[in-house]
Amino acid sequence: MRKNLTKDRILRKKTDIDTVFAHGKRFSKACFKLVVVKNLLEVSRFIVIPVKHFGNSVERNKIRRQIKEIWREHSQDVRPGFDVAIIVYKLGRKTGKANKNATSGTSLTFAEKENTLLNLLEVGGLLEA
Numbered sequence: 001m002r003k004n005l006t007k008d009r010i011l012r013k014k015t016d017i018d019t020v021f022a023h024g025k026r027f028s029k030a031c032f033k034l035v036v037v038k039n040l041l042e043v044s045r046f047i048v049i050p051v052k053h054f055g056n057s058v059e060r061n062k063i064r065r066q067i068k069e070i071w072r073e074h075s076q077d078v079r080p081g082f083d084v085a086i087i088v089y090k091l092g093r094k095t096g097k098a099n100k101n102a103t104s105g106t107s108l109t110f111a112e113k114e115n116t117l118l119n120l121l122e123v124g125g126l127l128e129a
Helices: 014-023 057-077 110-123
Strands: 025-029 032-038 045-050 082-088
Touching: 014 032, 014 045, 014 082, 025 110, 032 110, 045 057, 057 082, 057 110
Parallel strands: 045 082
Antiparallel strands: 025 032, 032 082
């Protein structure tokens, strides 16, 4: 298996992303929300979406790189045939507005992010036994 992510494993088309949000099941934990829908492919694809007020571009790109690395390391454990959107929020009270005083997802250590995301993938039924 390749050690890097190939383009066929990343959701890119707007129609595919819209399908995930329109028909997907939602699971959430801590600062992550997972939206999952079946696809007709032999691979699982994903996209990482930090919320609008997550932080500056450096923080948004850092969290994207970290989530992609977690997905790459554990891609052999993920069941094929799913499209997944991973939405990253700031930690803090759940309100209708972005909490500017909240701690961002970047304050979690990499291991904490990895454990939380793997637990969320397990709850969503994406990890093979």
